[in-house]
Amino acid sequence: MSDRRIPPSEPAPEALGRVKVLVDAALRAAVNDLDDPHMRRVASYQMGWSGADGRPSQVGGKAIRPTLAVLSAEAVGGRSEDGVPGAVAVELVHNFSLLHDDVMDRDVERRHRPTGWVVFGEAQAILAGNAMLTAAIEVLVGAGAAGQRCLTCLLTAIQQLISGQSQDLYLEGRTGVELEDVLRMEAGKTAALLSCSASIGAIAAGASVETVEGLAAFGHEVGIAFQLVDDILGMVGDPAVTGKSSSSDVRAGKASAPIVAALGARSDASRRLARLFADGPPATDEDVALATKLIGEAGGLDWAAREADARRARALERLAGLALPDRDAVADLAAVADYIINRGRLPNMRTS
């Protein structure tokens, strides 16, 4: 990892706070417009606006996707407001997927609080996710011709998100998984919505197909880089920072990129790792520690870190190659990309 060029953690870019304020009212209106009080309550909890008791709270996300959406409108010369319906839509879709994924993965904690299904039950969590997904589309349909132009971008991302989660569940515990399968799964699970976020504002602002595709490619590469770093941290991150056990991916038999890369390395460590995994994911602390060590020795973590670097570089290259009129917004897009990829997590990485 000595050659890695990803810089250490940095303060959150100013754009995140600015966009969070800009989209807040529209985002809350979309949730408040839900017919059913139970749906509003679960959605509001999921968004971090209220606690389990319904009282106001403030533990919301970082507004990464809304920020990309608004910046993409600005970057192509549109108004910030042009990006707001898309920003609201991608944030609702992101939270729909978190709410549903927690049900499917039986995750009990997110953002240091019990997950939605733990608080409200599985049925209400499923329903509220559906309501948020539908509300996201309603926001675009209600935003005139500019909003309707964004529908295909959002719907395609939703289908890819669903496919990615399906593939993730399918690959879990499976042997003979190829890196290609993992990267395709990660493209759906993580990159698709970031790609849509980084271009949806530009679509609303009426940018050319080439510009929209360039921004989408930028968001896609950022998404893959982010997920690869996430995979590394799922193995060697500091649980106090990442919020999840550093052994959970190994224990669950997740087909994460470092594991699959290590298994494919054709080295001694790689063969020992394959034998360890042959009877299913390691269960004892000892075996988990050994597996993690072998993944490192077989070069799995280094592969993922190098690939993340390459993806980050490609993302910035795509961005730099676009003739975008608003250079401040472009600089913000680059800063947000680095923030997404690093998210203050890398100082805690120990890959070798």
Add this chain to the structure above:
Amino acid sequence: MSDRRIPPSEPAPEALGRVKVLVDAALRAAVNDLDDPHMRRVASYQMGWSGADGRPSQVGGKAIRPTLAVLSAEAVGGRSEDGVPGAVAVELVHNFSLLHDDVMDRDVERRHRPTGWVVFGEAQAILAGNAMLTAAIEVLVGAGAAGQRCLTCLLTAIQQLISGQSQDLYLEGRTGVELEDVLRMEAGKTAALLSCSASIGAIAAGASVETVEGLAAFGHEVGIAFQLVDDILGMVGDPAVTGKSSSSDVRAGKASAPIVAALGARSDASRRLARLFADGPPATDEDVALATKLIGEAGGLDWAAREADARRARALERLAGLALPDRDAVADLAAVADYIINRGRLPNMRTS
């Protein structure tokens, strides 16, 4: 029930078979277009096109909602084809809701087969439902200006469907439920999508707002009548015909219309019923039989039957009041309405 005017069961209207053939290719294309092979497989099973092993089968539904959609296009003078995207969309939404509701209600059998989550697991059933919901919207977005005009109709129905299911779960086992609450829940759970189905083809065909609203009101009343009959059959129907135990609603403490109407009757039977329900839904066969008898004596079943009759009459009145150019399609709409409400189930009713 001596005064009921709902006719006995009848053969399926010819329109159902005709529309099923008309929309089949587009419906299959929408499912085949899903990215992920697992999603396609679950969706195809849910649609009745394949078995648990993936082999072709043919146990699909009756195409009631697609038929209403196509007939609504024809009735206003449009081409049958104008109704197809809407027909595909409402059928996908219907099946999304069945797939998800079975997960939430832990129902293990539908159409004499194991439900989707029983065969493919809960996560894949949730994901495939999401994919079908999204595909429904994609079909409309992909159908040009006419399709996009239909988006609000469909999205509103989806939100009402979600609210109705949420209220249904919320009301379960609760005391002090008002008839108004039950009818609102049933409006969401059942009437909303039938109302959308009965007007979405007319929207695509460019009908006036008044005509669209009239057709939507027709579909709404049909939906409430259908649900009320369903409630009656959930208590006294022949399980061999209805496909569910005639005591399941009583045992589950469902806030169904006959039960709530009986509890509100202020008669001796009504007070005895309230005492029986005071400690939760009856559990023993003896108590279930007594509750069912008291619901009949307190007039709950008669109320529901009379209300279903009134709703059916109002539906046909709304339809007759519209100046629709294609009288054959109007006659078909009326025939399909009666078929929906009766569905060959009424001869098995024993309400007194």
